[in-house]
Amino acid sequence: MHETEEVSNILSDRISALSESQTIAMAKKARELAAQGHDVINLSFGEPDFQTPQYIKDAAKKAIDEGFTFYTPVAGYPELRQAIADKFKRDNNLDYKPENIVVSTGAKQSIANAILCLVNPGDEVIIFSPYWVSYEEIVKLAEGVSVPLMGRLENEYKVTPEQLENAITSNTKVVMYSSPCNPTGSVFDEEELLALARVLQKHPQVYVIADEIYEYINFEGRHASMAGFDFIKDRVITINGFSKGYAMTGWRVGYLAAHKDIAAACDKMQSQITSGTNSIAQKAAFAALQGGKASAEEMREAYRRRRNLVLDLMNDIPGFKTYVPAGAFYIFPDVSYYFGKSYNGKTINTALDLSMFLLTDAFVALVSGEAFGAPQCIRFSFATSDEKLAEALRRIKTSLAKLQ
Structure with a gap:
């Protein structure tokens, strides 16, 4: 391949048409900021923060020892x-x-x-x-x-x-x-x-x-x-x-x-x-x-508590249109109230702009709704500790107050 030859001329139309996962892309940006020494709270990933239950880990170890390879x-x-x-x-x-x-x-x-x-x-x-x-x-x-x-x-x-x-x-x-x-x-x-x-x-x-x-x-x-x-x-x-x-x-x-x-x-x-x-x-x-489902039910109750915590904290943030999610571990507020507002000469025109502003100003990683077919929204994952959620919402409230 010549150095000047564009990769887009070599790759298939199939891969060229494909978009990168926005959840993975945002997590990558969050890791980059964390590597620079910033205390980033990552609410972008759809991943439980719980460890796999021990009985499941033990079964995997047993399978290795018994030769299921x-x-x-x-x-x-x-x-x-x-x-x-x-x-x-x-x-x-x-x-x-x-x-x-x-x-x-x-x-x-x-x-x-x-x-x-x-x-x-x-x-x-x-x-x-x-x-x-x-x-x-x-x-x-x-x-x-x-x-x-x-x-x-x-x-x-x-x-x-x-x-x-x-x-x-x-x-x-x-x-x-x-x-x-x-x-x-x-x-x-x-x-x-x-x-x-x-x-x-x-x-x-x-x-x-x-x-x-x-x-x-x-x-x-x-x-x-x-x-x-x-x-x-x-x-x-x-x-x-x-x-x-x-x-x-x-x-x-x-x-x-x-x-x-x-x-x-x-x-x-x-x-x-x-x-x-x-x-x-x-x-x-x-x-x-x-x-059985005992461990899953314990995790579900933790998510329920976290959902309620985040909703209570969001009620103190102007402009978020919310609802009560009945399952999973996400809240997906409409944030279009902030479109057109600006800070330090930078105008927020989209949810992507807002999520990037919150990443760089509040050091909280979220995912823009464009990736989910809802460009007026931002996805919050509450699959993390109560302490991190409370701190993340505090930072977000402080940063959003800067937008005029």
């Missing part, structure tokens, strides 16, 4: 897939067999498998917005067309059946959403999901990808699954994993449950990309399921 079946160890099927029955009253389950290297790969197996170039994918940053980019990889469908803050950002009906066309192939939602924390209850499912019942060509990775971080009551409605179950691909509920982000274990033909297609896709998920991590995941 070889390739696994592409879709996962049979006993893990059975344990996941048992979990669906126990927690969600869903009947699946191991043949319906594919274990992957994180829920993100499960989503990518499903999209790549369902979407042809030009197919439309309706994405409930605000949405997790990777949804739109994965659709790009499949050469599909993302159709964001924005919920209103007054409805906790939840899309209505009427909105969904009006968005579906003859080109719609997939509807994708998360509940509890990243970034909003909103949760669809069973009645709301049923109303959406009734709309989809009229469109048999449309499949559903339901991202339920935050299932165990639900502050309102029983988790509801779209796959719980028999009339649409075979068209629903349910995504879940271990990173949030069991504080296992670095272990990289996710899974999907789907009709056996879709699961087989995802197995085939994965066989040509990564093959089976890390063998030791699978054994740890099996132990996590066998250990």
Whole structure:
């Protein structure tokens, strides 16, 4: 390669069209400032601050000692897939067999498998917005067309059946959403999901990808699954994993449950990309399921307390439009009140401008809403200690007061 030759002329159109993850980009900037000696409070990452429970770690050590160091079946160890099927029955009253389950290297790969197996170039994918940053980019990889469908803050950002009906066309192939939602924390209850499912019942060509990775971080009551409605179950691909509920982000274990033909297609896709998920991590995941939900429930109560703390502190900050998130560990306020204000000759025109101002002035890392399809918002993660949250909100309030 000549030094003067531009990389953009060499790389594929596929990678050139792809955007960098804004959550990862902001975390990188925060690390750079921290390396310069600044005390940065990072509220940008969607990562539990809890350690993986000890019983899960012990299972991984045992698996190493017992020699589970070889390739696994592409879709996962049979006993893990059975344990996941048992979990669906126990927690969600869903009947699946191991043949319906594919274990992957994180829920993100499960989503990518499903999209790549369902979407042809030009197919439309309706994405409930605000949405997790990777949804739109994965659709790009499949050469599909993302159709964001924005919920209103007054409805906790939840899309209505009427909105969904009006968005579906003859080109719609997939509807994708998360509940509890990243970034909003909103949760669809069973009645709301049923109303959406009734709309989809009229469109048999449309499949559903339901991202339920935050299932165990639900502050309102029983988790509801779209796959719980028999009339649409075979068209629903349910995504879940271990990173949030069991504080296992670095272990990289996710899974999907789907009709056996879709699961087989995802197995085939994965066989040509990564093959089976890390063998030791699978054994740890099996132990996590066998250990029940006690540790997850303890973490959920800590998140509930932190949510309430952050909401109380935000009420003292002028201009933030908030709501009460029912799940996950995010708050996603509308911050457009600050657009047009300035400090030291620098004008805040966007949420990205505001998040960069707060990073460099308050040393608090957040993520701009542009990345989630909501350019008037900023995402706050409250997956950190009470002390750090209180200090972060104090700094933010002080910095925002400078804007005139």
